[in-house]
Amino acid sequence: MALHKTLYIGPFIHCKTLDDLDICPNGLIGVDEDGKISHVSRDAKEGLLPAQGGWEHAKIVRTEQHGFFFPGFIDTHIHASQYPNAGVFGNSTLLDWLNTYTFPLESSFKDLERASRIYNRVVARTLSHGTTTAAYYATVHVPATNLLADICQSRGQRAFVGRVCMDRLSPDYYQDESTESAVRDTQACIDHIKHIDPEFNLITPIITPRFAPSCTDETLAALGKLHHATGLPCQTHISENLQEISLVKSLFPTSDSYAHVYDTAGLLTPKTILAHAVHLTPAERHLIKTRDAKISHCPASNTAITSGRARVRTMLDEGLTVGLGTDVSGGYTSSMLTEIREAIFVSRHVAMHEGDEAKLSVEEALYLATRGGAKVVGLEGRIGGFEVGMEWDAQMVRLGAVGGAEERLDERAGLVEVFGEETWEEKVAKWVYTGDDRNTVAVWVKGRLVHSREGFKG
Numbered sequence: 001m002a003l004h005k006t007l008y009i010g011p012f013i014h015c016k017t018l019d020d021l022d023i024c025p026n027g028l029i030g031v032d033e034d035g036k037i038s039h040v041s042r043d044a045k046e047g048l049l050p051a052q053g054g055w056e057h058a059k060i061v062r063t064e065q066h067g068f069f070f071p072g073f074i075d076t077h078i079h080a081s082q083y084p085n086a087g088v089f090g091n092s093t094l095l096d097w098l099n100t101y102t103f104p105l106e107s108s109f110k111d112l113e114r115a116s117r118i119y120n121r122v123v124a125r126t127l128s129h130g131t132t133t134a135a136y137y138a139t140v141h142v143p144a145t146n147l148l149a150d151i152c153q154s155r156g157q158r159a160f161v162g163r164v165c166m167d168r169l170s171p172d173y174y175q176d177e178s179t180e181s182a183v184r185d186t187q188a189c190i191d192h193i194k195h196i197d198p199e200f201n202l203i204t205p206i207i208t209p210r211f212a213p214s215c216t217d218e219t220l221a222a223l224g225k226l227h228h229a230t231g232l233p234c235q236t237h238i239s240e241n242l243q244e245i246s247l248v249k250s251l252f253p254t255s256d257s258y259a260h261v262y263d264t265a266g267l268l269t270p271k272t273i274l275a276h277a278v279h280l281t282p283a284e285r286h287l288i289k290t291r292d293a294k295i296s297h298c299p300a301s302n303t304a305i306t307s308g309r310a311r312v313r314t315m316l317d318e319g320l321t322v323g324l325g326t327d328v329s330g331g332y333t334s335s336m337l338t339e340i341r342e343a344i345f346v347s348r349h350v351a352m353h354e355g356d357e358a359k360l361s362v363e364e365a366l367y368l369a370t371r372g373g374a375k376v377v378g379l380e381g382r383i384g385g386f387e388v389g390m391e392w393d394a395q396m397v398r399l400g401a402v403g404g405a406e407e408r409l410d411e412r413a414g415l416v417e418v419f420g421e422e423t424w425e426e427k428v429a430k431w432v433y434t435g436d437d438r439n440t441v442a443v444w445v446k447g448r449l450v451h452s453r454e455g456f457k458g
């Protein structure tokens, strides 16, 4: 798609490190036709680009009052196929939740027309929340998984798309027939993505054993081999729930631990995304660190289906790489902004048991949702921040007009109340705690506008 050179003028905010939120109130970012950042200035007037080299015709996009540019969110764990069940989980816990809610829904994706409706909706919705990259689980179905890849590509969302592998302890109506068929069908989805996006510029296949209990040793080992042979990333679940961990112990009696099961299969590598990691032992964390596998923290899900409280501060202190995942529909929300809030609150529950140092700050949670997520999906240096050479995966946030009780509510700006006296740090905190998709005015991936709200002037 032909893009313009574009100048994004206005405040920009991004995370430099875990606790360093860089706020530039008067910024200018130049983005080239290929969607890459070619210029970053901290003073819009002085930094204006020379009127040559095509920049004299550049398109200009300005933030609105109390608005700012922020990197797009990276959802490191989301089940696209479970989107119709977001908010529907009753009082279930993981293993009964899978049988009651999840397997029946996922099995319905043999109907391609239904898959199309749901996948189009979830991609449109996550884009509207500012999610520019998502690591998706689809289902076992090859045509529907390929369709999810097509939809991400046509709507412009950067995505990792995984066909789910599961060949035991699953209902007869919804499982792989054998190790061979699981590998063959996974390969078919890899081939499809290679066909539509040969360089994996936007869409990347991801090898997806559902979790150890639903895969035989043979299937885990075969997927480990495929992971090594192709160099493609892989994603799975780990140590989410205590019953699940007991089940893994009984199914893999010779393994030292849940993490060891994946390690034995060759599935614990720097390109592995492990969702949840709620109940990891110190030895498992050490093994994961040694292998440089990555963690997707899913706090909304861990609260909703009462799995537990992940010790994010401990993982970070030990040097593990952590990002955030909505885990729809164990998680009730497809909004990463809500997930950020959940991460902060779960960390406060950890703090109530283990001490204040467990608390995550607003800045730290924003880091996990952007730079941290980029590292988890192996795209650090390309997305998650605003530096020359990085790709313009970004959202424009608007907090609304200054208003008092006597003035009309600014309905377009949602719930964020700005009175005009706030510091930038306070405005960001208000966005995190009281904002929603109404504040996400426009979203770009690789420089392409992929979502905008009414009233956006772009």
Ligand SMILES: O=c1[nH]c(=O)c2nc[nH]c2[nH]1
Binding pocket: 079, 094, 098, 102, 210, 211, 237, 240, 301, 327, 330
């Ligand atoms: O949160 C989860 N969602 C799932 O779909 C799933 N499958 C296995 N383990 C799981 N955990």
Ligand SMILES: [Zn+2]
Binding pocket: 077, 079, 237, 275, 327, 330
């Ligand atoms: Zn999950």
